[in-house]
Amino acid sequence: GAQRQLVQTISGLQGRLQEVPDLGYEQGFGWQPVTSFTVPDDWSSGVYIATFATGQGLREILFVVRSRAPRAPLLLTIASNTYQAYNNVGGKCFYDYVSTARQHAKVLSFERPLPIDWFGNFYIWDQFFVSWLEAAGYEVDYCINGDHDAEPDLLGHYKANLRIGHDEYNSRDECLQLQEFVRQGGNLILFGGNCFYHEIELRHQQRQIYC
Numbered sequence: 605g606a607q608r609q610l611v612q613t614i615s616g617l618q619g620r621l622q623e624v625p626d627l628g629y630e631q632g633f634g635w636q637p638v639t640s641f642t643v644p645d646d647w648s649s650g651v652y653i654a655t656f657a658t659g660q661g662l663r664e665i666l667f668v669v670r671s672r673a674p675r676a677p678l679l680l681t682i683a684s685n686t687y688q689a690y691n692n693v694g695g696k697c698f699y700d701y702v703s704t705a706r707q708h709a710k711v712l713s714f715e716r717p718l719p720i721d722w723f724g725n726f727y728i729w730d731q732f733f734v735s736w737l738e739a740a741g742y743e744v745d746y747c748i749n750g751d752h753d754a755e756p757d758l759l760g761h762y763k764a765n766l767r768i769g770h771d772e773y774n775s776r777d778e779c780l781q782l783q784e785f786v787r788q789g790g791n792l793i794l795f796g797g798n799c800f801y802h803e804i805e806l807r808h809q810q811r812q813i814y815c
Contacts, residue, residue, distance in 0.1 A: 605650060606739035614639060619658060629694035632715030632811060643669055649745045651682065651726070651734055666718060666726060668746050674761035676743035680734075681765060683796075684748035685773035685804055687724030688712050688813050698773075698802075698815055711807070711814050729769030733795065750810045752778040764791035772801045773815065779803075 622635045649671035655664050668682050689698045693716050696709040703709065718724045737744055745762070752758055753775050759765055765785065771794075779800060786792050805814045 605648075606735050608653075611647065611652075612641070614641065617656065619656075624694055628713070628716055629692070629696045630709055630711050630713055630812070632713040633694065633717075634715070645672065649675070651730070651746060663717070663720065664723065666723060668748050670747055670751065671745045674745060676745045677763040678742060678744045679759065679762040679765050680737070680744050680746050681752070681767055681771065682730065682746060682748050683725065683767070683769060683771040683773075684714075684750065685775075685806075685813055686770050687718060687726075688714055689773045689802070689804075689815065691716070691718055691724070693717050693719055711812050713812055715811055725769050729796075733768045749774060749778060750806055752781050753806055753810070756781060759785040759790060762790070764793055766793045766795070767799055768795045770796055771799045773804045773813070774800050774802075775804055775806060 617638055619638055622633070625631065625633060628634070647669050649669050652667050652669055653664050654667070655662055657663075668684075689712070690702075691697050691712065692699075692702045694713075696703040696707070697712060698708050698710075700706045700708045722728050724730075744766070747758070749771075756777075759781060765782065782792055802815055806812070807814055
């Protein structure tokens with residue numbers, strides 16, 4: 605929201621070193637969980653960050669909490685597809701210049717960490733816009749790209765869909781849903797550049813992205 609708020613602490617965790625598979629960028633890292641956590645029903649829809657200590661310093665996990673039922677007129681779609689398109693953790697992404705052997709991958713896994721420096725695109729753009737939205741008093745629900753693929757009527761309960769930063773990678777179904785939403789009188793609000801540039805497919809229950 606407008607500022608970070610501590611909502612949960614899990615103590616007594618014991619981490620362990622786990623290997624990065626050769627094809628982890630495509631098939632997922634397959635790491636064994638150290639703990640599990642169920643999001644409480646009363647948590648607000650929004651962007652959440654889990655921070656934990658490692659032998660190499662602090663690391664983070666980003667996740668988005670959906671609202672059980674729409675509570676706001678505005679739905680903000682976090683560009684999770686683009687987060688993965690540029691994510692070269694494990695060796696490869698969709699771009700030659702930051703992939704091993706200067707050769708990009710065509711399939712990427714969502715089941716791996718995000719780069720610690722830009723964290724998808726969250727630390728470049730999204731955190732500032734999200735903070736401003738809530739500080740300015742706007743009521744907002746949050747989702748990710750894949751929610752549009754999973755729920756054909758997702759936008760039917762909202763007046764507007766907001767895209768920020770760099771929402772570059774989208775599926776055909778997501779784009780068709782947006783077009784129909786606008787035809788029915790909905791508003792598409794873009795505060796970003798290079799949006800809707802590459803068509804992708806989400807595969808294996810949205811565990812992989814193909815381009």
